[in-house]
Amino acid sequence: MSAAPLLEVRNLRVEFPTRRGVLTPVDDVSFTVERGEILGFVGESGAGKSMTGAAIIGLIDPPGRIAGGEVVFDGTVIGKDAAALRGKHIGMVFQDPLTSLNPLKRIGDQLAETIRLHLDVGAAEARKRAARSLEEVGLDPGRLDAYPHEFSGGMRQRVVIALALAAEPELVIADEPTTALDVSIQAQVLGVLKRICAERGASVILVTHDMGVIAETTDRVAVLYAGRLAEIGPTADVISNPRHPYAQGLIASTPTVEDAAQDGELYQIPGSMPRLDAIPPGCAFHPRCAHAMERCRRERPPMLEGRAACWLLAEEGA
Amino acid sequence: MSIVEARGLTRRFDLSDPWVVRMLTFRKKRILTAVDDVSFSIEKGTTYALVGESGSGKSTIARMAVGLLAPSAGTITIDGTNLNDPALDPATRTALRRRIQMVFQSPYASLNPRWRVGAILAEPLHAFGLAAGRETARVAELLEQVGLSETDARRFPHEFSGGQRQRISIARALASEPDFIICDEPTSALDVSVQAQVLNLLKRLQRELGLTYLFITHDLAVVATMARRIGVLQHGKLVEEQDTIALFAAPRDPYTKMLLDAAPRLHPASATGR
Amino acid sequence: MKRFLQSDFLYDFSRSPVTIVSFAVVVVMVLSAVLAGVIAPTDPFDPAGLDLMNGFTPPMTPNEFTGETFWLGTDDQGRDLFSAILYGLRVSLFVGASAVLLAMTLGVSLGLLAGYAGGWVDTIIMRIADIQVTFPSILIAMLIFGVTRGILPPAQRDELAIAVLIVSIGLSEWVQFARTVRGATMVEKEKEYVAAARLIGLGPGQIMRRHILPNVLGPVLVIATITLALAIIAEATLSFLGVGAPPTEPSLGTLINIGQDYLFSGEWWILLFPAATLLMLALSVNLLGDWLRDTLNPRLK
Numbered sequence: 018m019s020a021a022p023l024l025e026v027r028n029l030r031v032e033f034p035t036r037r038g039v040l041t042p043v044d045d046v047s048f049t050v051e052r053g054e055i056l057g058f059v060g061e062s063g064a065g066k067s068m069t070g071a072a073i074i075g076l077i078d079p080p081g082r083i084a085g086g087e088v089v090f091d092g093t094v095i096g097k098d099a100a101a102l103r104g105k106h107i108g109m110v111f112q113d114p115l116t117s118l119n120p121l122k123r124i125g126d127q128l129a130e131t132i133r134l135h136l137d138v139g140a141a142e143a144r145k146r147a148a149r150s151l152e153e154v155g156l157d158p159g160r161l162d163a164y165p166h167e168f169s170g171g172m173r174q175r176v177v178i179a180l181a182l183a184a185e186p187e188l189v190i191a192d193e194p195t196t197a198l199d200v201s202i203q204a205q206v207l208g209v210l211k212r213i214c215a216e217r218g219a220s221v222i223l224v225t226h227d228m229g230v231i232a233e234t235t236d237r238v239a240v241l242y243a244g245r246l247a248e249i250g251p252t253a254d255v256i257s258n259p260r261h262p263y264a265q266g267l268i269a270s271t272p273t274v275e276d277a278a279q280d281g282e283l284y285q286i287p288g289s290m291p292r293l294d295a296i297p298p299g300c301a302f303h304p305r306c307a308h309a310m311e312r313c314r315r316e317r318p319p320m321l322e323g324r325a326a327c328w329l330l331a332e333e334g335a
Numbered sequence: 336m337s338i339v340e341a342r343g344l345t346r347r348f349d350l351s352d353p354w355v356v357r358m359l360t361f362r363k364k365r366i367l368t369a370v371d372d373v374s375f376s377i378e379k380g381t382t383y384a385l386v387g388e389s390g391s392g393k394s395t396i397a398r399m400a401v402g403l404l405a406p407s408a409g410t411i412t413i414d415g416t417n418l419n420d421p422a423l424d425p426a427t428r429t430a431l432r433r434r435i436q437m438v439f440q441s442p443y444a445s446l447n448p449r450w451r452v453g454a455i456l457a458e459p460l461h462a463f464g465l466a467a468g469r470e471t472a473r474v475a476e477l478l479e480q481v482g483l484s485e486t487d488a489r490r491f492p493h494e495f496s497g498g499q500r501q502r503i504s505i506a507r508a509l510a511s512e513p514d515f516i517i518c519d520e521p522t523s524a525l526d527v528s529v530q531a532q533v534l535n536l537l538k539r540l541q542r543e544l545g546l547t548y549l550f551i552t553h554d555l556a557v558v559a560t561m562a563r564r565i566g567v568l569q570h571g572k573l574v575e576e577q578d579t580i581a582l583f584a585a586p587r588d589p590y591t592k593m594l595l596d597a598a599p600r601l602h603p604a605s606a607t608g609r
Numbered sequence: 610m611k612r613f614l615q616s617d618f619l620y621d622f623s624r625s626p627v628t629i630v631s632f633a634v635v636v637v638m639v640l641s642a643v644l645a646g647v648i649a650p651t652d653p654f655d656p657a658g659l660d661l662m663n664g665f666t667p668p669m670t671p672n673e674f675t676g677e678t679f680w681l682g683t684d685d686q687g688r689d690l691f692s693a694i695l696y697g698l699r700v701s702l703f704v705g706a707s708a709v710l711l712a713m714t715l716g717v718s719l720g721l722l723a724g725y726a727g728g729w730v731d732t733i734i735m736r737i738a739d740i741q742v743t744f745p746s747i748l749i750a751m752l753i754f755g756v757t758r759g760i761l762p763p764a765q766r767d768e769l770a771i772a773v774l775i776v777s778i779g780l781s782e783w784v785q786f787a788r789t790v791r792g793a794t795m796v797e798k799e800k801e802y803v804a805a806a807r808l809i810g811l812g813p814g815q816i817m818r819r820h821i822l823p824n825v826l827g828p829v830l831v832i833a834t835i836t837l838a839l840a841i842i843a844e845a846t847l848s849f850l851g852v853g854a855p856p857t858e859p860s861l862g863t864l865i866n867i868g869q870d871y872l873f874s875g876e877w878w879i880l881l882f883p884a885a886t887l888l889m890l891a892l893s894v895n896l897l898g899d900w901l902r903d904t905l906n907p908r909l910k
Binding site for chain 1: 388389496498499526527528529530531532534535538539553554555556557559560583593594595596597598599600601602
């Protein structure tokens with residue numbers, strides 16, 4: 018309808034009050050998701066990538082809360098009513114397929130139920146659509162009457178994808194959808210996700226810790242560190258020319274099958290991700306950064322050139 | 336010269352119901368062959384990687400290689416001594432055990448949460464009668480060897496990050512001054528940047544101490560820069576074994592090819608055959 | 610110490626008024642039981658100090674013959690009820706705590722053994738446990754009590770009554786400990802730190818004692834607290850039925866037994882005060898146990 022992005026997140030902030038102070042797992046994160054694109058969220062544990070995904074659809078467990086910022090979906094600001102969008106407009110795929118499937122119900126019934134909940138169709142039509150959606154994810158539509166436990170891990174994750182896509186949502190948030198799967202099955206599941214979204218024109222937010230998965234699957238990538246956006250940009254650009262030292266380190270330390278001939282050491286970033294109750298002042302990455310300057314210790318860098326939150330970019334520009 | 340030799344290693348598990356239930360339901364015994372006639376040998380001072388997906392039998396081989404599990408058939412020998420020889424006298428068995436150690440997958444479950452790090456590292460010293468009278472100094476030495484500090488001996492495992500815990504686990508393995516260490520997915524629970532730290536540490540220790548590694552993993556990329564030789568396991572069978580560079584350049588078995596193709600790459604365009 | 614003061618444990622405690630009150634009640638009762646000899650105005654176990662004329666004195670009212678006044682009144686023998694309750698509390702708490710200690714030692718050892726060894730050792734231990742729990746534990750306690758009394762020579766029966774009571778209750782409550790510890794042991798023994806201990810050649814005994822035991826004790830503490838309430842009630846029940854503490858050393862149950870004879874003849878206090886004490890004690894210990902369970906095991910909330 019318009020060129021406006023499907024999803025726009027501005028200055029999102031999530032807080033968890035604890036008795037030792039307020040933790041901020043997501044701190045001032047802004048990004049957009051265009052129609053039909055796959056945006057990757059990559060980061061290590063504690064980076065806030067899953068929390069950001071959960072915040073968009075209002076799935077933050079209390080006492081956590083969204084403390085600031087705006088989420089605009091399809092031109093409308095969503096707040097407390099985020100739950101209403103779940104399923105119908107925003108589908109979800111989680112790491113463990115078993116948490117999304119009811120073990121006591123046939124998968125066909127689960128699919129049909131989701132379809133009828135969100136779309137105005139009759140029982141027979143819903144069942145037809147359920148069969149079609151199984152076919153779409155590469156499963157035998159004849160297995161509509163099977164129970165979740167009758168499928169292998171990879172097939173179950175495809176059922177979950179079918180379930181997430183059943184109501185034809187505009188956006189799918191997939192949180193580590195292949196982490197529990199073997200590599201061979203991971204490739205299939207990612208392929209299914211990519212193909213269906215391309216066919217339907219749906220957008221995807223893919224949350225993962227695996228740079229390789231990002232490289233193979235996404236159009237654009239957001240690198241998160243300590244709850245903050247470190248770098249965002251087109252995937253190929255970010256991987257071949259990362260601007261933020263953390264993104265550089267993350268990419269350089271990822272071992273790949275392309276390295277086989279080398280016998281050197283892997284690049285390593287010293288130290289580890291700070292705990293949420295001990296995020297350094299200024300740039301959160303400065304204690305681990307080889308290029309840290311005085312300014313990095315004092316001032317938190319803003320997103321520069323729409324690409325990376327790093328003072329080095331300001332230096333280069335000057 | 337090879338230090339570790341596995342010959343026809345086989346392990347079967349009996350998954351049948353109890354006898355009474357079988358009699359009542361007329362079901363047959365169910366036997367799972369987790370490891371089926373696997374042979375390999377590891378050169379002294381090098382890393383041999385066993386790569387496989389879930390259910391490939393790689394962890395079962397790891398447990399047999401350290402003597403936690405007895406093979407149903409076949410042998411595994413260290414410097415010519417059969418680990419599972421029932422005729423082995425206790426002194427030889429203890430001496431052999433000292434030379435083989437293991438680094439485990441989970442940084443959380445592999446350290447006793449109720450013990451201080453110093454006690455965890457001192458336990459193998461007591462068990463093998465090493466460094467008698469200077470345990471504290473030896474524990475400090477071990478901690479420094481893996482990039483931690485002497486004062487960490489007084490802390491509990493939960494006070495450390497995953498990567499640090501894995502370093503403690505490595506220090507414990509080093510305590511008995513072994514020649515052969517089995518690394519069972521030592522980095523699969525770690526973040527990428529920390530994984531690189533641990534892999535580099537393992538490499539450095541190998542160089543400095545002349546260690547031999549058997550590296551168990553599901554991830555070909557992790558061993559691309561670690562291993563001299565790689566064996567690929569599928570359903571308990573060794574389907575391919577080659578030197579690392581040759582295996583990545585020209586995999587012979589279709590399963591290995593599929594694994595290589597499926598492994599995510601940072602520069603997908605450069606992947607061959609796509 | 611500093612770590613304890615800042616712990617979530619203490620924080621949770623300070624946030625739960627019910628728990629604080631329960632804890633206070635238990636502390637006061639334990640202290641009064643221990644210091645009974647100092648606090649109590651009379652020694653209720655000393656028959657020479659009793660004046661039958663003082664029998665059935667109502668609380669806070671002067672006796673019509675002797676003119677003596679008792680806070681909580683007296684029983685049929687003229688025993689000061691307040692003193693009797695303090696001493697009775699001592700017997701109840703001592704029997705309860707000792708029985709729990711016995712049940713815990715037995716249950717933890719057997720559970721550890723069953724869980725670690727598995728196979729037929731596990732089968733035998735757990736089948737015995739299964740059979741035992743099909744009977745109410747008070748019945749088991751009565752059975753053991755009766756059998757043991759039967760074996761003992763009559764002269765020693767009263768002397769050893771308390772010990773026999775402890776053994777009977779202890780043996781009737783070990784199953785819960787064994788089951789919990791067995792389950793926890795089966796989880797712990799699969800963990801890699803146990804494999805690491807086996808790798809350096811530690812034997813099963815050392816692994817169970819040094820490695821597994823400290824890691825399965827958490828839930829044991831909770832069960833011990835809840836079992837303490839059960840044991841105190843079991844003791845009171847046995848004594849009430851006249852098969853527990855001897856009348857010369859009355860426990861709370863014995864006092865309630867005496868009191869129920871006079872409830873309908875108007876001497877309500879003989880029943881009410883010991884019963885209220887027992888109720889408060891058992892309830893407080895139970896509430897403490899519930900809180901401990903919730904705090905140490907957030908998943909069970």
